[in-house]
Amino acid sequence: MAxxxxxRDALSMAKLLILHxxxxxxxxxxxxxxxxxxxxxxxxxxxxxxxxxxxxxxxLAAFEPRLRIIPWPFVKRRGEPYLxxxxxxxxxxxxxxxxxxxxxxxxxxxxxxxxLAVPMLxxxxxxxxxxxxxxxxxxxxxxxRGGLGDSVRRALYARPDRFIVPSPAVAAQVAAAGxxxxxxxxxxxxxxxxxxxxAAARRQLGLATDRSIALFIGRLDPAQKGLDRLRAxxxxxxxGSLRGWSMVFVGDGPDRQAIAxxxxxxxxxxxxxxxxxxxDHPALFLSAAEVLLLPSRWEGLxxxxxxxxxxxxxxxxxxxxxxxxxLPAANIVDFDRIELANALASVVAPAxxxxxxxxxxxxxxxxxxxxxxxxxxxxxxx
Numbered sequence: 001m002a003x004x005x006x007x008r009d010a011l012s013m014a015k016l017l018i019l020h021x022x023x024x025x026x027x028x029x030x031x032x033x034x035x036x037x038x039x040x041x042x043x044x045x046x047x048x049x050x051x052x053x054x055x056x057x058x059x060l061a062a063f064e065p066r067l068r069i070i071p072w073p074f075v076k077r078r079g080e081p082y083l084x085x086x087x088x089x090x091x092x093x094x095x096x097x098x099x100x101x102x103x104x105x106x107x108x109x110x111x112x113x114x115x116l117a118v119p120m121l122x123x124x125x126x127x128x129x130x131x132x133x134x135x136x137x138x139x140x141x142x143x144x145r146g147g148l149g150d151s152v153r154r155a156l157y158a159r160p161d162r163f164i165v166p167s168p169a170v171a172a173q174v175a176a177a178g179x180x181x182x183x184x185x186x187x188x189x190x191x192x193x194x195x196x197x198x199a200a201a202r203r204q205l206g207l208a209t210d211r212s213i214a215l216f217i218g219r220l221d222p223a224q225k226g227l228d229r230l231r232a233x234x235x236x237x238x239x240g241s242l243r244g245w246s247m248v249f250v251g252d253g254p255d256r257q258a259i260a261x262x263x264x265x266x267x268x269x270x271x272x273x274x275x276x277x278x279x280d281h282p283a284l285f286l287s288a289a290e291v292l293l294l295p296s297r298w299e300g301l302x303x304x305x306x307x308x309x310x311x312x313x314x315x316x317x318x319x320x321x322x323x324x325x326x327l328p329a330a331n332i333v334d335f336d337r338i339e340l341a342n343a344l345a346s347v348v349a350p351a352x353x354x355x356x357x358x359x360x361x362x363x364x365x366x367x368x369x370x371x372x373x374x375x376x377x378x379x380x381x382x
Contacts, residue, residue, distance in 0.1 A: 016043035016380065017103035019094075021076045021116050025055035027303040028111055028134040031166070031188050031372075033059055038373035039380055040066045046101055050075045070097075076115045081152045084117040091122040098123060105130055105380055112136075113156045113177070120159045130380055131160040134300035136173035141298065154178035164379045166301040169321040184379035186372045188301040192310045193283035201287035211246045211272060214316075214344060215289035217282050217304055220253030226295030226318055227255045229335040231262055233295075237269030241341035246272040247293075250285055269341065286311050290348050295335040296320060306367070309360035314347045328359045 016039060020029075039045060040063060049056055051071035060069055074090045077083065098106070105128045108116040113136065123129065136157070139149035157178035165171050166188040174183050202209050222228040227249075234247060249259050256275070263273035279285070282304060286292070292308040294317040299305075301322055308315055309326070317323040319332050330352055333343050346352060 013044045014042070014104040015101060016045045016105050016107060017098070017101050018045065018047040018107045018109060019116055019119050020047070020049040020053070020056070020109040021074055021118075022109075022111050023050055023052045023075050024111070025053060025059075026111075027188070028109070028132075028300075029056055029059075030303065032109055032132065034189070034369060035186060035373055035376040036063060036067070038377040042377060042381065043105075044068075046070060046103070048072055048097065072097075074118070076111075076117075080117050081114040081149065081156065084114075084121060087118050090118045094119045094122040098127065104128065107132060107380065108160070110134075113153050117156055120156060129160045130162045130164060132164045133170070133174065134166055135170055135298060136165070136177045136179070137298040138173075138177055150177070162379055162382065164376060167322055167325065169325050170300050172321070182382075184375055184382075186375040186379065187367045188303060188306060189367045189369050189372050190303050190306045190310060193286055193307045195311065196284055196287040198288060201284050204284060205276070205288055207248065207274065207288055208246060208272070212244055212291075212344070212348070213246045213248055213289040214291045214293050215248050215250065215285055216293045216295075217250040217285055218302070220249065220251045220255040220259065222255045222258070224297055224299075225255075226297050226335060227259070230293060230295045231255075231258060233335055233338055233340045234262065234267055234269060234271060234273075237267065237271070237340050239268045240270050241339075242267070242269030242271035242344075245269075245341075245344065246274060248274045248276065248285065248289065250276045250282065251278045282307065283311075286313055289313060291316055291344055294318060294323060296323075299323070301326075306364070309364055312353075312357050312360070314353055314356050316343055316347050326363050328356055331356060 046068045047060055048070045051073055052075065057071065060067060072093065106123060108119065108129060108131045110116050110131055110133050113133065157174065158180055160181050162181050163174050163179055163183040164186050165174060165183055168185055171183040171185055199209050207213065218225055220227060259275055286308060292313050292315045294305060294315055296318055298320060299322050305315065315327055315331050317327055317332055318335055323332060331347055
């Protein structure tokens with residue numbers, strides 16, 4: 001059990017203060033909800049989150065009254081790594097909250113290290129801070145430049161007393177980015193997604209049953225998700241080589257118009273391109289597809305990858321650390337250079353599917369919710 005603050009009744013439960021300042025509700029928040037039960041019996045737990053994040057607030061309601069929820073008006077802003085020192089009201093609110101709650105541990109739920117930069121600066125040096133962080137790539141690795149950005153973030157990485165991350169790949173990223181504290185891996189885990197017979201899934205989605213389907217599902221962000229190079233791979237395909245394929249994009253984001261434009265023109269490969277709005281229930285799309293496409297430039301440990309691995313759905317992924325760690329070499333490609341039709345044919349070949357399925361099963365075996373919860377609880381009480 002974490003040590004008690006001076007003056008706290010020795011018989012009382014230690015207190016955990018959880019801070020969150022993102023308006024978004026994504027995979028990181030979904031995984032946190034799975035991990036929370038591991039600490040609610042160990043800590044008096046207070047969760048402070050943006051009032052605008054209605055989805056997270058609704059999900060947290062399931063844990064009341066064991067979890068006390070405090071909405072606040074603060075959210076991360078653009079340029080936070082550089083401007084956080086000037087957010088005086090946010091800093092003052094953090095100090096008042098800390099003084100009122102007197103927590104033994106403060107857990108920062110950070111999409112990236114710049115999330116909650118204001119509390120990291122405002123909390124006293126004596127505060128024990130644990131960062132729950134889904135990814136920690138250097139700016140230069142993401143954008144090809146980033147000397148100033150990485151330098152500014154290095155000071156933030158130096159502050160937490162411990163990190164909790166979803167994979168060994170992210171643990172290595174933390175160290176490279178300047179993290180000095182111990183790192184605990186509490187892996188992302190998913191349940192086996194419900195399966196629908198492929199033809200039935202396609203009928204429900206209005207997709208052709210006589211084509212193979214390559215699926216992208218996630219935020220339509222060309223920078224992180226690599227959709228620009230996937231579009232380029234489609235456009236440079238040999239004439240007619242993709243005529244038997246449908247490329248199905250599921251999600252919303254800044255690349256939506258570019259995907260719509262690509263669907264409207266005749267691509268050399270002859271591929272059919274479809275777009276669907278974001279869904280919180282991807283299992284039907286996974287059931288309908290032959291291949292999941294992951295052309296990302298950076299990731300933590302994507303839940304959709306784990307769901308595809310559970311379902312035995314082959315993956316064609318870019319050569320980044322987490323994919324190299326989790327997938328067979330035959331499923332890793334360079335999206336800037338591949339002949340897309342050949343790459344797709346390769347990963348759906350029966351021998352390739354057998355090898356992928358065996359590899360996926362071995363990777364998934366240790367990724368259990370019990371193990372993740374135990375690691376999460378150890379990191380908070382160590």
